[in-house]
Amino acid sequence: MVFAQPSWLWALLVVPLLALAEGWAVRRDRARTALLVARPLWPKVVRSPGAGWRYPRLGLLMLAAAGLVLALARPQWGIVREKIEREGVDVVLLLDTSGSMATEDVPPNRLQLAKTALLNLVQRLEGDRFALVAFEGDAYPLVPLTLDADAIGLFLETLEPGAVPTPGTSLGAGLARGLDAFADKTRQNKVMVLVSDGEDLEGQVDEAVGRAKEAGIVVHTVAVGTEAGQPVPDFDRGGARSGYKKDAAGEVVVSRVHTDTLDAIARGTGGRLFVLTAADLSLAPLASALEGIEQKTLAREYSYRKKERFQIPLGVALGALVLALLLPLPERRRLFDRIAKVAALLALLAGAAPAQAQSRVTDEVLLRPSRLTSQGRKQYAEGNDPKAVEAFEKAAASRPGDPRTRFNLADALYKSGKLDEARAIYEQLGADVRSPLAAPSRYNLGNTLYQKQDYAGAVRSYRDALRLTPDDPDTRRNLELALRALQQQQEQQKKDQDQQKDEQDQKQKQQGEQKQEQKQQPGQGQQQPQGGQGQKQERPKTEEEKERERYEKEAGMPRERAMQLLNALQQNEKDAQKKLQAARQKDAPKGKDW
Secondary structure, eight states: OEESSGGGGGGGGGHHHHHHHHHHHHHHHHHHHHHHSOGGGHHHHOOOOOGGGHHHHHHHHHHHHHHHHHHHTOEEEEEEEEEEEEEEOEEEEEEEOSGGGGOOSSSSOHHHHHHHHHHHHHHHSTTOEEEEEEESSSEEEEEEEESOHHHHHHHHHHOOTTOSSSOSOOHHHHHHHHHHTOSOTTOSOEEEEEEEOOOOSSOOHHHHHHHHHHTTOEEEEEEESOSSOEEOEEEOTTSOEEEEOBOTTSOBOEEOOOHHHHHHHHHHHTOOEEEEBTTBOSOHHHHHHHHTSOOEEEEEEEEEEEEEOTHHHHHHHHHHHHHHHHOSOOOHHHHHHHHHHHHHHHHIIIIIOOOHHHHHHHHHHTTHHHHHHHHHHHHHHTTOHHHHHHHHHHHHHHSTTOHHHHHHHHHHHHHTTOHHHHHHHHHHHHTOTTSTTHHHHHHHHHHHHHHTTOHHHHHHHHHHHHHHOTTOHHHHHHHHHHHHHHHHHHHHHHHHHHHHHHHHHHHHHHHHHHHHHHHOOTTOOOOOOOOOOOOOOOOOOOHHHHHHHHHHHHHSSOHHHHHHHHHHHHHHHHHHHHHHHHHHHTTOOOSOOO
8 A cells, every 4th residue: 555645644643633632632621610510519500411422522523634635645555457548640851961951041051950840849748659761862661659758759850961861852852761751651640740841853743742642641831941041061070161162164053942842742732832940940730730630549558547545544534523523422312413413514625615625635535736737737638728828727726735736836837828827936946956846946946947939047947957967969969059049049139229329429429529529610729638647547348358258147157158068068969960961971972061
């Protein structure tokens, strides 16, 4: 036997106090009665229940209190087997990792933008099966169809341009390998999501689109890049930029997005074309289209849990309480009146009492916080954020001292866009380093501040989270993104300040020239200041020094230290991938490699 809430067992120490309280009350009543009536006259004057019933009643009350405490502790024994069915859609993600995806016409580059968008898509569509295929001149499957979203995220984070040994861009090869990723050919509701800039150097697209249409597979396409385009960067074996790629004629290669190609692929299979921009990485329209597809059963499994047995001690407690209130047994004509009073009292304890303490006890007995939490998680998974917030608020009100209910409430508030309310809860939960929720609370606090564009605060929160979980890859990756965003924000502020300073200097110069023209009159000269010993003035700080001090104050560390930390995070994740890419590309055929 185990207890789901063992902390309630400490309340058993209060049960013996009932006997002490009873003894003290009896002695006090006797002392007061003795002041009014002599003890020999008590049997004739004082009317009181028989002393023989006192101890049985006390024992029943103690038994009722102990049973109630055991019920609140939720004893569990035995195993309950439950059947669980997971429903969703099979989705194969096709990601273009060719050299043209390193183009920086969308910041920071096309591939990084595509990876972030796909991560957001996978996290939103919880319950669907995903597969991941990277393609360039050839296609390479990385993850088969799986319900494990973390596996998809892990491989997405490590992808870099040139991850596939064969250089170039072949949309047809990617589509063909994506068709092979569907293990169950008879299953309906299969979707492919192709993310690329639309450049195709190999052909074979029409054949792959025809195969997808025959198999009943819908292909949605996501275009990354701009129509103006930019030159394609070139990198050496060490990963450092060595210039820009050039074609056979020696001209710099400029990559542009080809939405017409991607639109033709989508229309040919009944899909839609979506354009990815740096302003919106959620792919919300694509997620809505996938959520609108009829869900099919993906997995059937059984879960096992301990069976709740709180009903037994609760029944014993209620029975003992009823007997204690009925003793001593009254006359038959008054028995039904007393039973009615006891029933009314039990109804009062069951929830009719206005007292907050009685309401909380009733909630715990009826498992109301657990049921509300389960309801909130279900609404959260279905994307009904207002209902989830309402359920989590009720669960937190029923169990205000439980940090888990408050953490769930903060997550729902964050999802519904109430960032300030979520931030206040995360700050409180992350303050206690001994709590198991301290690290995830600090991590989510960093995400909240990042959404509010408080990048300096996000950096501090991620660093606080890394102190508790130094090996967490998600925290390290988000810290890297926050540092980049903070650097870009500081650079933009510096540009704005420089522009304002130039405008002020120009304005002051014009005002000085106007004053000079007004002072110069015919026949009069300028009066020169008399010489003398001037006071030594302190050298004003340069803009670079002011910028360095402001960055250190907001980020909590010098800029050099932040850059070292950022480089270390990037280097640890990319070294192994670059070595593997170099080995694969050593014997690759020559030709167009973008």
